Amino acid sequence: MxxxxxxxxxxxxxxxxxxxxxxxxxxxxxxxxxxxxxxxxxxxxxxxxxxxxxxxxxxxxxxxxxxxxxxxxxxxxxxxxxxxxxxxxxxxxxxxxxxxxxxxxxxxxxQLDWEKIPGMAEALRTPAVSSNYTYDLAPKTWQLIRDLRSGTAVFSMPAGPIKCAGAPQKIAYLAADHWRRQGVLGDIRIVLVLPTPGMFGVREFAEELERVAARYGIEVRTSSEVTEIDGEGRRIVVTDHAGGTREDIGYDLLHVVPPQSxxxxxxxxxxxxxxxxxxxxxxxxxxxxxxxxxxxxxxxxxxxxxxxxxxxxxxxxxxxxxxxxxxxxxxxxxxxxxGGYASCPLTTARGRTLLAEFDYTMRPTPSFPLIDTTRERKDMWYLKRYGLAALYxxxxxxxxx
Structure with missing residues (x-):
């Protein structure tokens, strides 16, 4: 050449x-x-x-x-x-x-490092596993959520920095809200696996997300990661880094997020x-x-x-x-x-969003000082759904x- x-x-x-x-x-x-x-x-x-x-x-x-x-x-x-x-x-x-x-x-x-968790790349090709981190797979996520009427749904987040760190939680809440509207939430076990010791790095937002998870009956595994996936057998291994334990969980729906670098x-x-x-x-x-x-x-x-x-x-x-x-x-x-500003609009339901804004100090830095953005809000949903895309x-x- x-x-x-x-x-x-x-x-x-x-x-x-x-x-x-x-x-x-x-x-x-x-x-x-x-x-x-x-x-x-x-x-x-x-x-x-x-x-x-x-x-x-x-x-x-x-x-x-x-x-x-x-x-x-x-x-x-x-x-x-x-x-x-x-x-x-x-x-x-x-x-x-x-x-x-x-x-x-x-x-x-x-870079999305799908291969870093054993079985993850292969599992994406099976019927019950998806990820919103690619354009092609996001519609599959909705199909899986829409079709599930009972069973176990697992939503995972990897350790280390990832783009849009709130996304692994957002889809769990949107799924739970859909199942609630369909009247099947009580028939679905939801497990949210987070590598962090809390729901969010800023206390005010973490407390609100704890209330959201409790409302939906979501089992939150903190300081934990999905470390193995058996896509054909529909099973995962969740490792609790704080307690040093490993838990084997079967699933009917699995939403994964790959490690990134x-x-x-x-x-x-x-x-x-x-x-x-x-x-x-x-x-x-x-x-x-x-x-x-x-x-x-x-x-x-x-x-x-x-x-x-x-x-x-x-x-x-x-x-x-x-x-x-x-x-x-x-x-x-x-x-x-x-100054380290970042913002994460956390969708907690269809029509409800928590707008988390913070900087290097890890304290809330709201762009809308006259409203309380540490709580779920309908106006922040419209900002997320329409306003931010238009701005972009x-x-x-x-x-x-």
Whole structure:
């Protein structure tokens, strides 16, 4: 294969919400010669997939052509990045192209490690197992929920950082609410397996979620993980890390969430955090600049910042990265700082949502100070179902929010 070479003043790896948002903001700041590396034809609004799995939205509503959301004036390199050499300021792509840069923004997203839990990848091909973490499987989740009238339903969450850490709980509550409406909730045992010691990392939201779980009669296993899956036999092993015990549970419905990490190719670069097996790009948690390479920035799910990996976090990180990239291009001090803001709209029923907002302090940081967002609310449901998607497509991806 012959190789080609090109150069951009700013090169962005990843055309998801982070990459497109930063590109749009840089263009609005009149930065020219921006290249964006992204192989996909389709762009997904992934927060909708929980509602797809819960029977509250069609999957097609989450997808749009990648070409339709690319900022004007940005060179789309329709290829996949495979390596970064920060010393020589070079990115190598799957097609063999070598792209050099002055400033690099790394946001390739997160990797779903289905193989890390024995039996998980194989179980997804069986009739009773699904996951809202892929576009293709989210509709299957709703089919399983709709068809179940009795038996045991298990909803699991892995250890370690994952994108949208509330999603494993959200689908359990939407399923329970559906079964309640159908009059079969009393015939279904619901088990929620969480690796954390509590329902949520912020006390106010954890207390509300405990009330929600109790209302539905959900058995919550904290400090626990699903460590083995027998898809054909419809059985799982749940390991309690606090008590050191293992429990074998049969299921009629299983919703799984895979462990997650930086893409393998990122782990192999000099940008990865050497102290973390997950291999996230090691950045200063406030400036988003790499700790060893001053012309490299990272944001989104592949960055090492210790916040929750959510779209709302990216919405706050993107303007920080854009402003700091412009400053770095001018050899000026970095003016912008990210405070760790993240938001997780936790759907607790069809028509009810708890809006959890917090930052590095792990304290509530509400955007709506006149209303109590630490409780389930109907208006927050409409924000989740319609408002946030409109904000995403019309403002965030255009560098306006």
């Amino acid at each position: 012959t190789t080609s070479a090109m150069h951009h003043r700013v090169l962005i790896i990843g055309g998801g919400s982070a990459g497109v948002s930063v590109a749009a903001r840089l263009r609005r700041a009149r930065v020219d010669d921006i290249g964006l590396v992204e192989p996909s034809d389709t762009h997904y609004y992934q927060p909708l997939w929980t509602l797809v799995g819960g029977g509250c939205a069609p999957a097609k509503e989450s997808a749009r052509p990648q070409a339709s959301i690319m900022p004007p004036g940005v060179a789309w390199i329709k290829d996949a990045a495979l390596d970064i050499d920060p010393d020589n300021r070079t990115v190598t792509t799957a097609a063999g192209a070598r792209v050099t840069y002055d400033q690099l923004v790394v946001c390739p997203g997160i 930086a893409p393998d190719w990122i782990k192999a670069t000099a940008l990865a955090d050497p102290g973390s097996p997950a291999g996230y790009v090691e950045v200063d948690k406030h400036t988003m600049r790499h700790v060893r390479h001053s012309n490299v920035f990272a944001l989104g799910d592949a960055g090492s910042t210790p916040n929750s990996k959510t779209g709302a976090a990216i919405r706050k990180q993107a303007p920080v990265v854009a402003r700091n990239v412009v400053a770095a291009m001018r050899n000026q001090p970095l003016p912008a700082s990210y 497509w019309n403002l965030m991806l255009r560098g306006r929010a």
